Amino acid sequence: MPNKIIGGDITNSLGIAKLDIGSRKKVIVTAGFMGFQNVSQTVDVSSSTFIDIKLPPQAKSIDEITVIAKSKEQLIRESPEAVSVIGAKELQGRAVTIESFLNRNTGIKIRQTGGLGSSSRIMIHGLEGNRVKVLVNGTPIDMFDGMFSIDDIPINTIDRIEVYKSIIPARFGVDGLGGAINIVTKEFDTDYFDLSYEIGSFNTHKVSNMFRKNLPEKGMLIGGGGFYNYSLNNYDFHVPKREHLKVEQDHAKFESYMLKGVVKFTKLWFDQISLELGYYNRFSQMQGVTDNIQHAHTKQQMYSIENKFEKEGFISRKLNFTMHNNFGHTCNNFIDTSAYRYDFEGNRWLSQSIYGETGDVPHNSNDKGVSLNSRINLDFLASRNHSINLNSAFSYSKRNPQDELANQYANYAISGYPNKLTSLISSLTWEAKFASKKIINMLSAKHFYINTKVEELGSHVQQNTSTVKQNTSNNIGFVEAIKWQFIPDFHLKASYQRAIRLPATNELFGDGVLIIPAANLKPEQSHNVNFGLLTDKSGVLCTKRLQFETGLFYMNIKDMIAFVEQYRVAGYANIEQVEIKGVEAELKLDINKHFYTYANITYQDARNILKYDPISNSPNPKYGLRMPNMPYLFSNFGLEYHNGELFNENWFIKLFWDGRFTEKYYYSWKLSSNQSRTIPSCFINDIGVSAELKKRFTISAECHNIHNSEEWNLYQTPLPGRSFHVKLRYTFLKSRDYQ
Structure with missing residues (x-):
């Protein structure tokens, strides 16, 4: 009777195992694996040292298994960052x-x-x-x-x-x-098609399409798509400071479209190489609010190329590599050549500046620019609980403003000067997990390098003269963020960032005529602190799911860049220091499988804390005052009903209501208790319904601002009132796993 050997070893990735049978002549080997039948085989060792055992599959019914995994969105919410x-x-x-x-x-x-x-x-x-x-x-x-x-x-x-x-x-x-x-x-690795059309008030039309075709045998995926947006924006509004006068916006037409194509390769040395080409076109009429503009408009075009390289196990199996490159060529045209100006009463008169409705000179610009952005990410998994990320982002942009018509009337390059900007931002991040991943800490250091150059041209009288000015800056910033899951489903967060905002080219060099250069402009700096509490728990107070998040934030900003006008001269300067304190909270509640509700509130108090005016060195009259033109208290809330069983399993119905409230705020400095220049508080309500059939066809109908409430923004700019929208959508996905 031969000896029986059960198990004895585990096979490797090729299904091969070695057994030590000693001096036995015959043995019975039993092999098995989950989902397959066990097989026993008698082996005569004297005649064979290698045997091949094939396991037939085993069909077995099991009880229902529920797999619970956190979504990508939830994992991001639970990260240490705010x-x-x-x-x-x-x-x-x-x-x-x-x-x-x-x-x-x-x-x-x-x-x-x-x-x-x-x-x-x-x-x-x-x-x-x-x-x-x-x-x-x-x-x-x-x-x-x-x-x-x-x-x-x-x-x-x-x-x-x-x-x-x-x-x-x-x-x-x-x-x-x-x-x-x-x-x-969205990214798809299978066949996908999406087409939608929306029609809305104010002659609004929006069309979008996207498709993907997977060719797995060739290791390729091809796709494309685009969108088209159009609106007359012909809504009614009361003219600011002339509230008795209500007019219809008749010069705010907008039109844009984009076309894109993409090809992706998946069978090369890189896990993925993609190439995307795009073209974007945009036309918009200048919207007049205090002045009735009738002819000024802008036209813009952009060509873009984007490619991406991804590789897991780059050089080392613990190292992942990603490179993302973007190149764009842009062309901007601003046309303002009208010989007349208009008011909202229907009057017309010759422009005092001969031509143009928006300034002192006419415009017919042809500004061109190129941009290049290249970002490299290296992720190194040092161990199960420690990883290191190295990021390097290089940017280059070149602008060549041209407006010969404006320059001719101003006798200067009033449209701006040719300029270049080069920046390199590098960072190193260490992420560590402790206490069975209940504590996650992220520490980052960032280096900012920027170099800007501008070529100042002479007047039309001295066309051959030009001067090149440049500015170079190096700065260090860092981020520390930590999260602690102190009990299941409850997370405490804390973070600090020394943030840097680099000056823009127009802030540094102005336009050489109306805005003077500020080549010594310093970057803005801020100390940002956040504290937060996050919970996401099921079965609380007889509800299906409860999500609650609250946070405290504090920011102290110095060298804040502001636009200054003084003695007929204007320019940018580091003249503001601001302190911001705030609190926010949000509750999301799945009451049961059909009802969902949410509410959030934000309070932010931003104050000027610069005691002395840096230009005159005199006491700052704005010290301690709340920053103007900034909402400080606002809230959002809503209720949703959804049902996938109302008619039959092929239909999914959703009804919803959304509301938002903004408290009134001053749009200029409140230097007097009699100050009345405020943007009034507003309460806006939206309602809608959506019906989805067989996860392919969707029809939605919404009414925004159902009470037609007046809503103002940005120095008393009127926004559209009540509007209606209907949207039709068809979706096809070869695998319905992605929703």
Whole structure:
């Protein structure tokens, strides 16, 4: 009777195992594996030293298994950084813009100047403009000469929106003080098709399309898409400072479109190599609010090339490599050549400056620019609990402003001067996990290098004269962030950043005529501190899921750059020091499987703390005053009903209500108790319904600002009133795993 050997060893990755049988002549070997039947085989060792055992599959019914895993959005929320995340499910099927959706988030306020396509400023924790960075897939959109708006991006193409508050992760390789918004678009490795059309009030039309085709046998994925946006923006408003006069906006037409194509390779040495080509075109009429502008408009074009390299196990199996490159060529045209000016009563008269409605000289500019951005990320997993990230972001931009018509009338290069900007931002981040990953710490150091050059041209009388001026700056910043999960589902956060915001070229060198150069301008610096509490727990107080987050924030900004006008001379200077204190809180509650509600509130108190005017060295009359033109108290709230079983399993119905409130605030310094120049408080309500059939067809209908309340922004700029929107969407995904 031969000896029986059960187990004895575990096979390697090729399914090979070695057994020590001693002096036995015959043995019975039994092999088994989960999901397969056990097989026993008698082996005559004297005639064979190698045997091949094949296991037949075993069909076995098991009880239902529930797998619980945290989503990508939840993992980001639980990171040590002060961050909020808007997921694709929240955006799905909505007939809204990205900016209007961001406006409902805690700590964020969008400052718009009109309807679709109008300029806007994003405020995070009281800081806005260049102090807040906006990125798409980690690439700053300001590299494209500021022409591209995030509202142009179709909401269907977005996977998630990450909002970093007072903290800018080192891995993005950008400067800034107030934080960053990173819009991450969807990526598919299978066949995908998405087509949507939206029609809305004020003659608004929005079309978007995206498709992907996977060719796995060739290791390729090809795709493309684009969008088209159009609106007349012909809404009614009361003329500022003339509230008795209500008019219809009749010169605010906006039109934009983009076309893109992408090819991705997956069977080369790199795990992934992608190439994307794009073309963007934009037209917008100048929107008059205090003056009735009738002819001035802008036209813009952009060509872009983007490519990406990814490799896991780069040189070492513990090292991952990513390189992301962007190149853009832009052309901006501003046309303002009207011989007449107009008012809102219908009067017309000859322009005092001969031509032009917006300034003292006519314009017919043809500004060209090129931009290059290259970002390299190296992630090294030193151990299970320690990783190191090295990031390097190189940026180069060149601008060549040209406006011969304006220069001719001014006798100077009033359109600006040719300039170049080169920057290199490098960072090193160490992430460590302790106490069974209950404590996560991130420490980053950042180095900022910037070099700017401008060629100052002479007047038309001295066309051959030119002077080159430059500015070079080196600065160090760092970030420390820690998170502690002190009990299950409860997380405490704390972070500190020494933030740097580098001066822009126009701030450094002005325009040589109306705005004087400020070549010695220093970078803005800020000490940002955040404390937060986050919980995400199921089954609390008979509810399905409860999410609660609250935070305290503090910022002390010095060398703040401001525009100064004095004795007919204007320019930029480091003349402000600001202190911001604030608190925010948000509650999201899945009451049951059909009802969801949310509410958030933000209070931010920004004060001027500069005691003496740095120019006159006299006491600063604005010391201790709240910063003007800045909302300090605002709140958002809403209720949603959703049901996938109302009719049958093929339909998913969603009804929702969203509300937002903003307390009134002063749009200029409150130097007197009799100051009455305020932007009034407003309470805006939106409602809507969405129906999805078989996860392919979606129809949505929404009404924004249902009470037609007057809403003002940015120095009493009127925003559109009540509007209606209907959106149709068709989606095809070969694998329905992604939602």
